[in-house]
Amino acid sequence: MSAEGGVEIVGQGLAGCCLGWHLHWRGEDFRAFEDGRKGAASQVAAGLLNPVTGKNFEPSWRIGDFLPEAVDFYEKVGAEVGIPLWFPLSVVRLVAEKEWGKVSGKLEQAQVAPWVERVEENLDGWRAAVTLRGGGRVDVKGFCAATKKMFEVRTSKLDPSFVEDSAGRPPSSKKRMVRCEGAFGLMGGAMGDHRCAKGEILTLRIPGGGESRILIGGGGWLVPVGNGLFRAGSTYEWEKLNGEPTMAGRIRVEEILERLGVENFEVVAHEAGIRPIIRRSMPLIGRLPDGSVGFNGLGSKGSLYAPGTARRLVDWLLEGKEIEEDLDLEHWMGGTA
Ligand SMILES: Cc1cc2nc3c(=O)[nH]c(=O)nc-3n(C[C@H](O)[C@H](O)[C@H](O)COP(=O)(O)OP(=O)(O)OC[C@H]3O[C@@H](n4cnc5c(N)ncnc54)[C@H](O)[C@@H]3O)c2cc1C
Numbered sequence: 459m460s461a462e463g464g465v466e467i468v469g470q471g472l473a474g475c476c477l478g479w480h481l482h483w484r485g486e487d488f489r490a491f492e493d494g495r496k497g498a499a500s501q502v503a504a505g506l507l508n509p510v511t512g513k514n515f516e517p518s519w520r521i522g523d524f525l526p527e528a529v530d531f532y533e534k535v536g537a538e539v540g541i542p543l544w545f546p547l548s549v550v551r552l553v554a555e556k557e558w559g560k561v562s563g564k565l566e567q568a569q570v571a572p573w574v575e576r577v578e579e580n581l582d583g584w585r586a587a588v589t590l591r592g593g594g595r596v597d598v599k600g601f602c603a604a605t606k607k608m609f610e611v612r613t614s615k616l617d618p619s620f621v622e623d624s625a626g627r628p629p630s631s632k633k634r635m636v637r638c639e640g641a642f643g644l645m646g647g648a649m650g651d652h653r654c655a656k657g658e659i660l661t662l663r664i665p666g667g668g669e670s671r672i673l674i675g676g677g678g679w680l681v682p683v684g685n686g687l688f689r690a691g692s693t694y695e696w697e698k699l700n701g702e703p704t705m706a707g708r709i710r711v712e713e714i715l716e717r718l719g720v721e722n723f724e725v726v727a728h729e730a731g732i733r734p735i736i737r738r739s740m741p742l743i744g745r746l747p748d749g750s751v752g753f754n755g756l757g758s759k760g761s762l763y764a765p766g767t768a769r770r771l772v773d774w775l776l777e778g779k780e781i782e783e784d785l786d787l788e789h790w791m792g793g794t795a
Pocket of ligand 1: 468469470471472473474491492493494495496497498499500501502503504505506507614615616638639640641642643656657658659691692730731732733734754755756757758759760761762
């Protein structure tokens with residue numbers, strides 16, 4: 459399919475902004491719409507990018523494909539807008555005694571070993587600390603703000619039901635409309651069942667906190683963001699999906715901090731957002747049943763997957779290049795489109 463007459467992007471979170479850059483680099487005309495909803499994930503995300511994750515200590519899905527592309531992408535955009543967006547950092551995974559059997563068994567495995575820089579055992583309060591290479595932090599909020607400025611994004615709603623939008627624009631073909639609406643689209647039923655999860659996050663000032671590494675352990679993480687500030691998170695809540703921070707959420711993040719051994723801190727901000735989850739953190743792109751195009755499901759790992767997924771979407775939109783089966787929305791939805 460060719461995108462004659464330009465593309466319309468609904469939503470300017472990570473998904474919509476990455477899509478905008480790839481269209482721009484291909485010289486394709488587009489218009490983007492963003493109506494600034496409370497709870498948008500990209501406005502609160504810590505931007506942490508960790509190559510080996512979770513209780514199972516597994517490399518992220520297709521990390522070899524998506525990580526180099528993501529790093530190149532953020533460096534290139536950062537150079538174009540004149541703001542650093544990618545901050546490489548060591549990731550220190552703290553391992554409790556009960557996790558050590560599983561983690562230690564993975565350290566020598568071919569898909570894990572290249573990410574492991576060093577292992578220290580028998581630390582104060584932890585069975586081990588595994589330092590991983592290849593990770594870092596993306597300034598997600600800064601990236602979205604710089605992108606919106608660069609492309610003069612329209613601050614209005616684009617109604618995906620597509621009769622006429624609030625900017626008074628006449629109806630046009632849904633085929634060129636890409637819905638990058640994050641959790642708001644999923645909660646509206648755009649892609650069938652979803653598993654969106656609210657997350658709460660604290661921004662902290664920590665005197666003397668280590669600014670050179672990301673700490674992961676105790677069910678959460680602590681990420682340095684510069685100038686003595688850190689972000690800590692995060693909670694998962696599947697019932698009340700909104701952008702409101704809660705006292706219960708704050709207490710849960712403070713418990714994570716205690717487990718990570720962080721005692722002296724000042725809370726500078728407390729925010730909440732909704733992760734757009736369809737099937738863990740594996741995004742989907744392609745034709746929706748209503749004829750428009752979807753790009754969603756970045757889950758908890760938008761920083762890693764958004765750039766490479768957006769590029770693949772543009773390859774399909776502009777050149778008709780086939781979408782890989784494991785990213786293909788139509789395949790996932792059972793060929794309903
Ligand atoms: C607390 C928390 C911490 C996180 N930490 C990390 C992390 O450390 N690392 C990581 O990789 N990921 C993290 N994530 C996940 C990451 O934030 C998401 O994967 C990513 O931001 C999703 O981007 P998106 O563009 O799909 O959705 P969103 O960021 O939600 O963007 C969708 C946008 O569309 C707009 N919109 C929707 N409908 C319309 C419409 N009709 N018209 C106009 N605009 C519309 C909304 O206002 C919104 O801005 C975190 C998420 C949360 C909640």
